[in-house]
Amino acid sequence: MLTPTICRMKVFAPRLASAAQPGQFLIVRADEHGERIPLTISDYNKEKGTVSIVTQQIGASTTQICAMEEGEAFADVVGPLGVPSEFTEMSPEALSAQRYIFIAGGVGTAPVYPQVKWLHERGVAVDVIIGAKNADLIIYKDEMEAVCDNLFICTDDGSAGFKGLVTAMLEKLVAEGRTYTQAVAIGPMIMMKFATLTARKLNLPIIVSLNTLMVDGTGMCGACRVSVAGKTRFACVEGPEFNGYDVDFDEAMRRQGMYKTEEIEAGHKCKIGRGK
Amino acid sequence: MANRIPRVPVREQDPKVRATNFEEVCYGYDASEATLEASRCLHCKNPRCVAACPVGVKIPDFIAHVAAGDFAAAALKIAEDSSLPAICGRVCPQETQCEGSCILGVKGEPVAIGKLERFAADWNLENGGAEVEKAPANGHKVAIVGSGPAGLACACDLAKAGYDVTIFEALHRPGGVLEYGIPEFRLPKDKVVAAEIEDVRRLGVKIETNVVVGRTVTIDSLMDVEGFEAVFIGSGAGLPKFMGIPGENLNGVFSANEFLTRNNLMKAYREDYMTPIHAGKKVVVVGGGNVAMDAARTALRLGAETTIVYRRTETELPARREEVHHAKEEGVQFAMLTNPVEILGDEKGWVRAVRCIRMELGEPDESGRRSPVPVPGSEFEIETDTVIMSLGTSPNPLIAKTTAGLETTRRGCLVADEAGVTTRQGVFAGGDAVTGAATVILAMGAGRKAAAAIDAYITSSGK
Numbered sequence: 001m002l003t004p005t006i007c008r009m010k011v012f013a014p015r016l017a018s019a020a021q022p023g024q025f026l027i028v029r030a031d032e033h034g035e036r037i038p039l040t041i042s043d044y045n046k047e048k049g050t051v052s053i054v055t056q057q058i059g060a061s062t063t064q065i066c067a068m069e070e071g072e073a074f075a076d077v078v079g080p081l082g083v084p085s086e087f088t089e090m091s092p093e094a095l096s097a098q099r100y101i102f103i104a105g106g107v108g109t110a111p112v113y114p115q116v117k118w119l120h121e122r123g124v125a126v127d128v129i130i131g132a133k134n135a136d137l138i139i140y141k142d143e144m145e146a147v148c149d150n151l152f153i154c155t156d157d158g159s160a161g162f163k164g165l166v167t168a169m170l171e172k173l174v175a176e177g178r179t180y181t182q183a184v185a186i187g188p189m190i191m192m193k194f195a196t197l198t199a200r201k202l203n204l205p206i207i208v209s210l211n212t213l214m215v216d217g218t219g220m221c222g223a224c225r226v227s228v229a230g231k232t233r234f235a236c237v238e239g240p241e242f243n244g245y246d247v248d249f250d251e252a253m254r255r256q257g258m259y260k261t262e263e264i265e266a267g268h269k270c271k272i273g274r275g276k
Numbered sequence: 277m278a279n280r281i282p283r284v285p286v287r288e289q290d291p292k293v294r295a296t297n298f299e300e301v302c303y304g305y306d307a308s309e310a311t312l313e314a315s316r317c318l319h320c321k322n323p324r325c326v327a328a329c330p331v332g333v334k335i336p337d338f339i340a341h342v343a344a345g346d347f348a349a350a351a352l353k354i355a356e357d358s359s360l361p362a363i364c365g366r367v368c369p370q371e372t373q374c375e376g377s378c379i380l381g382v383k384g385e386p387v388a389i390g391k392l393e394r395f396a397a398d399w400n401l402e403n404g405g406a407e408v409e410k411a412p413a414n415g416h417k418v419a420i421v422g423s424g425p426a427g428l429a430c431a432c433d434l435a436k437a438g439y440d441v442t443i444f445e446a447l448h449r450p451g452g453v454l455e456y457g458i459p460e461f462r463l464p465k466d467k468v469v470a471a472e473i474e475d476v477r478r479l480g481v482k483i484e485t486n487v488v489v490g491r492t493v494t495i496d497s498l499m500d501v502e503g504f505e506a507v508f509i510g511s512g513a514g515l516p517k518f519m520g521i522p523g524e525n526l527n528g529v530f531s532a533n534e535f536l537t538r539n540n541l542m543k544a545y546r547e548d549y550m551t552p553i554h555a556g557k558k559v560v561v562v563g564g565g566n567v568a569m570d571a572a573r574t575a576l577r578l579g580a581e582t583t584i585v586y587r588r589t590e591t592e593l594p595a596r597r598e599e600v601h602h603a604k605e606e607g608v609q610f611a612m613l614t615n616p617v618e619i620l621g622d623e624k625g626w627v628r629a630v631r632c633i634r635m636e637l638g639e640p641d642e643s644g645r646r647s648p649v650p651v652p653g654s655e656f657e658i659e660t661d662t663v664i665m666s667l668g669t670s671p672n673p674l675i676a677k678t679t680a681g682l683e684t685t686r687r688g689c690l691v692a693d694e695a696g697v698t699t700r701q702g703v704f705a706g707g708d709a710v711t712g713a714a715t716v717i718l719a720m721g722a723g724r725k726a727a728a729a730i731d732a733y734i735t736s737s738g739k
Contacts, residue, residue: 015492029448033549035542036448061550076448078486215542218446218488219672220456220514221534225525232518232525237674251525254625258527259552 002139005057006107007066008042013077014049021088022115023209023241026051026079027217028065034075035061038214038236040111040186041080042140051079054110054139081217082240085115085184086207092122099125101173101180101204102148103166103195105187106132109140111209112186113147120147127178128152129169131191135160166191167198174202182207185244189253196244206244210235210252213259226252283385284313291605295576298460298545301602302366305388307347310395314343316380317387324377325389330721331429333357335374335389342392351400354393355408359432359476360425360720362401362468363454365394368717369596401471410479411438416734419444419504421489421675424452425716426510426707428476429723430730435479437731442504444487449541452512453708454716456541457533459570461577462599465540490674495682495703505737506702506730509690510723513669513708519562523619524665528554528627532563532571532666539574555580556661560630562616563666564588565713569599571664572608582608583658587615587635587648613637613648617655619663629657671709679703687712696726704730 001007016026025040043052057063068074087095100119104112109130119126127150132138134157145151153161154169162169170183183206185195192208199206212224212235219237226235227248233239287303288294294301305313317339325335333354341350354361370376370390378386416439420427423445431441449455454469463469477483487493489511498504516531518524535553538544544553559575561568564586576582584603586593589612593600604610611632618631634654637646676684683691683699689712696704706722708714 015487019492033543035550035552076486078446078448078488078492080491081488215534215537216447216456216514218514219674220516221537222516222518222531223534225518227525237672251625254527255525259554 001066002054003137005066006054006137006139007057008052008054008110008139009068009070010050010052011074011077012050013079016077016079017044017049017051018046020044020051020080021084022118023085023088023111024080024082025111025217025240026053026077026081027214028053028074029076030061030064030068031075034064036076036215036217037061037065038081038211038217040108040209040211042110042113043117044114054107056107078217081236083238085118085241087115087119087124095119095122095124098182099180100127101170101183102126102128103170103183103185103187103191104128104130105166105185105191106137107139108187108191108209109138109144112184113140113143115184116144117147125149127173127180129154129166129173131155131166131169131187132160133157165194167194170195170198171202174204180204184208189249189256192244192247193249193253196247196249200245207241208244208247209240210242210247211240211256212236212252213256226255281312281316283316283388284309286388286391291602291607294461295606298577300464301461304398305391305395307345307399310342310392311345313388314339314392317343318379320379324379325374325387328373328377329357330373330717331357331724333361333374333393338396339387339389339392342396347396347399348403350396352408354396357724358720359429360472360716361393362397362472363425363463364717364720365390365392365397366463366468367458367715369715371597373717397472398468401468401475408436408479410436413440413480414438416440417442417502417504418730418734419498419502419507420510421495421507422446422452422510422512422707422709423450423473423483423485424454424510424512424707424719426512426709426719426723426726427452427508428473429720430508430510430706430727431481431723432476432479433724433727434730435476435481437727439731439734441480442482442484444489444493444498445483445485446488447541448485450483450485452510456537457567457570459536459540459574460545461573462570488674490678495675495679495700499702505734506704508696508723508726508730509675509698509703509705509709510707510719511672511675511709512719513671513713515670515672515688516665517667517669518665519616519667521616521618523621523627526619526621526627527625528556528661529619529663529665530554532561532567532664533669535571535664536567536574539578545574545578553578554662557581558660559583559662559664560585560616560658560660561664561666562586563668564593564595565666565668566595566599568666569595569603569608571666573603573606575662575664576606576608580662583611583660584608585611585614585616585630585632585658587613588645589613589637592645611658615648615650616663620657627661627663629659630663631655631657669708669713671712675709694725695729696722697729702733704733
């Protein structure tokens with residue numbers, strides 16, 4: 001457990017580990033009766049055939065995942081899914097001209113880590129802002145410190161680092177004269193929305209990673225559809241990363257809450273109104 | 277005269293009762309009903325039914341065994357050409373294939389070939405029928421992408437010919453559309469789909485689930501690293517279409533794929549599964565194919581008042597006649613010559629109503645169907661909580677995008693000839709991935725043809 005409600009686990013999945021790249025995700029099913037839950041890949045080891053995943057307990061399924069003990073196995077693990085981060089396709093010359101700022105919110109810090117690590121290993125300049133409610137909810141601090149140039153911590157209550165939001169931190173860094181060519185924000189939808197607004201104000205390009213609802217994760221169901229630059233896109237196969245400026249965050253947030261009522265009732269009597 | 281006997285009716289669950297459960301609608305024949313119905317076959321010298329079957333099941337021969345009471349022999353006869361008879365007996369559009377060409381149908385009712393096939397296959401599953409003959413192992417490895425009807429049929433023929441076959445499936449259960457698309461009440465999952473797939477495994481076919489070809493592995497890595505000499509792509513047409521009208525991203529608008537996958541693969545209708553599903557009190561299903569019928573009848577069973585909205589008339593409905601009939605019996609409403617133009621939402625972004633326009637049939641289009649044209653000024657609203665878009669699907673672009681040299685058509689379908697030969701050497705394809713969304717049996721037919729082509733390719737390469 002990284003915090004009382006966030007757990008990290010290593011999963012043995014050799015094919016997946018050998019194919020995984022930064023920016024991709026996977027889907028797990030805890031047991032035969034479970035949902036398919038999309039989770040970001042927070043690290044992978046191609047030699048050992050393992051991938052790391054980080055889960056925050058928010059509903060019945062994620063609670064079940066977090067309750068799993070070492071040695072237990074998921075019923076299913078599938079991936080890697082989604083398109084790898086844009087920078088994995090860039091030439092070394094193009095990359096060396098970049099200065100990245102990653103904005104990580106809460107459990108979104110986990111998928112930021114492999115991206116920062118990948119860039120750092122290739123000598124690209126990377127700064128990271130980690131935001132959390134309080135000091136206890138900060139994850140991946142030490143790991144991140146080891147792979148970035150500068151790490152900045154913000155908490156809502158000031159119990160660690162800067163007291164305030166990640167957006168204020170970003171503005172502060174730029175005001176202090178730091179220059180960036182590309183921002184990447186991963187975290188709660190609302191944080192990515194405001195990070196995008198701030199980046200736009202600062203004239204900074206920004207990429208966001210959308211954690212939409214999904215069933216299959218292969219482009220089959222369309223539950224993950226989002227409006228990007230006025231067009232409907234499937235986050236699972238065309239994302240999860242998109243240009244932040246183009247994303248309709250309000251729609252994405254509304255769609256994310258679609259099964260809220262059902263989820264609250266999960267583990268309960270009849271959820272489908274049969275026999276009404 | 278044999279044809280004096282009327283077609284033996286098949287017993288079904290009472291429509292009022294079945295509208296509230298997910299048990300199979302049709303009970304099928306029992307032994308005496310099947311024997312009697314089988315006695316109606318005229319055993320034509322040139323059986324038109326066989327010619328009309330995409331996999332060429334020797335229909336009069338198996339029916340003769342049923343008539344004689346030798347059900348095991350009947351099942352073996354079918355197994356020579358079809359690996360999934362209990363499935364086909366349930367979901368094939370017999371009225372346009374075998375039964376549609378039955379000579380008895382000219383003046384009266386055709387032989388109930390589908391129901392007889394189902395009977396023989398079910399009997400075989402229950403009584404653990406005889407082993408199918410299989411050639412000795414030849415040591416050649418073939419990979420199959422997708423465990424739907426095309427992939428399973430291809431795998432069976434290759435396994436019978438001695439090949440070492442592995443199927444890669446992206447989802448967590450094999451079966452493709454048989455598992456995620458067609459509902460339990462039409463095609464039972466454990467009793468029929470899983471059981472027939474188990475028969476495929478018994479032939480020596482390996483099935484690896486949770487492998488997304490194009491992501492977890494690629495066609496190239498399968499051939500270059502894992503040593504498969506040929507690959508068959510039967511990845512289906514899984515990408516849902518939307519109409520492109522305003523309001524389609526409102527909460528409560530789903531693709532039929534999502535709605536059915538949640539209910540079928542993810543078993544949302546069962547209380548012991550965690551999958552959520554949203555039907556609401558009123559559901560509008562847009563489209564007129566089998567998938568639209570499946571979605572509507574599923575929504576109905578989840579307790580919703582359900583209406584199918586289709587832009588042509590009932591005559592043009594592409595769904596199987598039996599499905600339309602069953603849907604009506606169960607209480608699904610049909611709004612024909614109606615087309616949605618906008619989906620309206622409430623202040624919280626949930627669906628409130630669908631604005632539709634009345635249509636009328638105009639001149640026939642290139643497909644010969646009269647194309648619907650809107651009646652100006654005829655817009656009206658249908659109040660609803662949920663809209664399910666069932667407008668067809670297209671092939672998933674993932675494999676084509678990640679495989680060099682594999683060409684696709686403008687519609688995203690893989691380019692392949694009749695035998696399944698693609699533009700890439702050693703790579704074959706068939707089923708919905710090539711044709712766009714069609715039927716289980718056409719996909720199986722394509723899988724069988726590709727199996728023959730793969731056999732010829734590997735044999736001629738002389739490895």
